[in-house]
Amino acid sequence: MPTMMKLLLVEDDEAIAVGLEYSLSQEGFEVVICNDAASALDKITSQDFDFAIIDISLPDGNGFDVCKKLKEKGDTPVIFLTARDDEGSVVMGLDMGADDYITKPFRLRELHSRIRAVLRRANKLSEDHIINIGGLTVNLAEGKVKKNGREVFLTALEYRLLLTLISNRGQVLTRDQLLQSIWDVSGDFVNDNTLTVYIKRLREKIEDDPQNPTIIKTVRGIGYRV
Amino acid sequence: MPTMMKLLLVEDDEAIAVGLEYSLSQEGFEVVICNDAASALDKITSQDFDFAIIDISLPDGNGFDVCKKLKEKGDTPVIFLTARDDEGSVVMGLDMGADDYITKPFRLRELHSRIRAVLRRANKLSEDHIINIGGLTVNLAEGKVKKNGREVFLTALEYRLLLTLISNRGQVLTRDQLLQSIWDVSGDFVNDNTLTVYIKRLREKIEDDPQNPTIIKTVRGIGYRV
DNA sequence: TAATTATATCATAAAAAGATTACCGCCTTA
C-alpha cells in the first residue's frame, strides 16, 4: 500500500497557501498548512513530515526556526520561499540547512521539479512512493511513469489526470469531480468532451490494449475508476 | 560513479575566497573553504582532499603547517598563494613539499592551468574523475571533453553548462536553475532564450545527431536533463 | 427495435514552448 508523502507548508499568505495546497495535493502530496511559525513548530512536535516548504517572512518571527527544528528532529528536506530581493535571507537559509530556495513569484512546475530534485538528493525516495498497477509504475517523487518497464512520457495534464485517478484508487470519480480537480472549473466552462479525450489519450499511453482498458475503467453514467 | 575532485582552499581574504570558490566550483571542483590555519588543520583530520590551495600569510600562523600536515597524511598536492614580494616564503614553501606557487594578483586562467599541471604531475588523475556518457568523455580534472575519442573544444560557458548538467545527472534541471547556476541570475535578467541557444550550441558539439539529442534531453515545460 | 443517451474516436485549430538562424558588440590576439 503506497503512502503519500506528507508535506508541511508554512505560508501566511492565504491565497498562495490555498493555491499551493491544491497544486501539491494534485501531485500526490498530503499537505498540512500552517500560517505562522508558532503553529508550525507545534505541528512538528506531534507529526512527522517527509518534506517542508517554508516562507521565510512569516508574521511571527521568521521561518528559520521552523527549518531548524525540522532539521533537528529528522533532517527533513526544506525548501524556502523568498522574495526576489532577499539575498541575505537566502544565504542564511541555506546555512541553516535548507535544501533549496525559490523566489516568488514562481511557476508551479518549477516548484514541483525542485521538490523532486531535493527529495532525490535527500534520498527520501523509497518504495513507499511508487505505485504499481497492472504493469504501470508511477514514481510520485520523481514524476516518472513506466509501462512494462519502459518509460512513458505524459504531458502535464495527462500526469495530473492519472494522479487524481490513482490517488483515489478503487473509488469512482465523477466526470465533474475530474473536471474540477484538473481544470479547476465545473463542467460549464470546459467542454465536457475534453475529459473524454484526455482519458483516451492516457489510455493510449498506459494501457496494454487501449480498446479494452484494464487500468482506467469507465463507469457509465458516472465517471471513471482506477 | 564519478566523484568530483575535492579541493581545500585556505584563504583569509573573504573576497578572494568567495571568488575562487565560485570559479573553481565551475571548473568541477568541490571546494571547502577555511579562513585560518587552525580550522584547516581541523578539516584535514576529518576529511580527505585531492588538492589544496593555501595562502601563506594566514592570520593565525602561516600556511606551512597546513601544507606539512597534508603531505604527511596523503601526499596531497598543494599550491601556495603568496604576495609578490615574498621570495623567502616561496622557497620555504617549496622546501616543504609544495608543488607550485602563484603570486597575487593572479589571473584565474593561470591558476586553473597550474592546478591541472600539478594534478597531472601528481598522477592524481584517476578514472574517478572521468565521466562517460554515450560516447562523451568529460575529464573533470583536466577540463577536457572528448566525443567518440576526438577532443571537443567547448567555450567556458558551454563547459559550465555541461558540468552543471552532468553533475546532476538523471534529474531534471529547470531553466531557472540552469540560468542561476551558469549566469548567476534569475530569468528576469538574462534573456530566457539565451539558455536555449547555449543548449543548442552544446548539442551541436557533443551529440551524434544534434537534432535528436541523446545526451541532453529536453523535458518540456520544465527544463533539461542529462 | 428505434430512439436516446453516453462515451469513444478522429481531425484540426489555437496557443505555448522550444529550436534554429542570423546578427551585433566586445574582447583577445596576431
Next chain:
DNA sequence: TAAGGCGGTAATCTTTTTATGATATAATTA
C-alpha cells in the same frame, strides 16, 4: 588595427500540447 572567437539578443520556424467540434460506436430504455 584587423580577424576571429565568444557571449548575448531578436526574429522566425517547428514541434508539442491543449482544447474543441464533428462523427462514430456502444449501452440503455421506451
